[in-house]
Amino acid sequence: MTTVTRFAPSPTGLLHIGNIRTALHNWLIARKARLSGEGGRFLLRIDDTDAARSREDYVEAIRADLAWLGLHPDGEERQSARFALYEREFARLVAEGRVYRCYETAQELDLKRKVALGRGLPPIYDRAALSLSEADHAAKAAAGEAPHWRFKLDHDTPIAWVDGIRGPQHFDPRQMSDPVIRRADGSWLYMLPSVIDDIDMGVTQVLRGEDHVTNTAVQVQMFTALGATPPAFAHEALLVGAEGKLSKRLGSLGLAELREQGIEPEALIALLARLGTSDPVDPALGVDELAASFDLARFGRAPARFDETELMRLNGAILHHLPFARVTAQLPEGIDEAVWQAIRPNLATLAEATVWWQVINGPIEAPLPDADTAAYLAQAAQAAAALDWAAEPWQQLTATLKAATGRKGKDLFLPLRLALTGVAHGPEMATLLPLIGREEALARLARAAG
């Protein structure tokens, strides 16, 4: 059977790191199924039933974020284009008495809740509206009162599912309120359209955040009421910050900010694919390897820690692996494959490539040496001019100078590095020197010698 997953954001804001993790995991599940030959599809479903809060620019931002990560959906659907289907399915539930009309105002419901709590009872909707007669409904209609609708939970069927992450789950429907599914103005709440869509789109696996666990309990009954078998459900633990607490920052941390910090999509994917498991994060793994080894059973129920410092470190490790072809378009003009190979071990972000490119290409500003060092550099300039630049010039240069001056270690190397690059650290001089080139290197040494 083909595995079908979906990512179903409401376009009422930008994606944050938690949503992105959910999207990635759903993508990985579908990808894994596809790689195994079973067949897998990953759908993007825009949950835009809330016309007042949904925005087109958010829809575009969601698409752009997924594209930047390389999480291309195999199909895209929008709930706002599917109202006719919801009406049809709703009509079936009306005919079967699985949804019912209610008129309580928010204040009345609030009062009912307080009374129940005051009596030490759970604040569950009392189903008062179920005892209204047709005449009562007619009178409400005549008075211009439109009903909202609730889904009638089946009190005689306990709710149970085996959660892919949380294990066996049990809910007693008698301890739950019949959920409102449709407002008095006819608009839909999230719960029912989602189930109708999951059935219609053949979704086999619903993976989402654990804030949806109680929704799932209700939705399990909705699947059954609509004559469908519920999909496999799994709920991921929430993300917390590095300090282990629920973090406001993570609730708003999106791709734009991470991109600005120089985070590459590969780094984010490598980290998020493993976040919530105790498996090590491995910068060397590509997406298909991450997909092949993705397993919900590896995920724990404890909150998953998202550590931005770890992400930054991982970003460096990832950059050190990236092939030239992957980064060509983002590099400054003039950087060729040899330069990329030389500088990538020193990068924490791709933007730093510009800095090293200038070190190679010039102009550089070298610090002023003292008299002793200046004399040494003059000697170096002479030696450099006499080298065979076709064969490991740095090794030749340092060997020559070592023999001629008796300098060694830092005294031998550092003045040369400073004169040739302007900075005290950086990529291997043996790699840099041929890239700087004979003419430019001689000029830099001569200039530094004064």
Ligand code: GLU
């Ligand atoms: N639109 C819902 C949300 O963003 C979807 C939840 C789900 O995956 O079913 O929370």
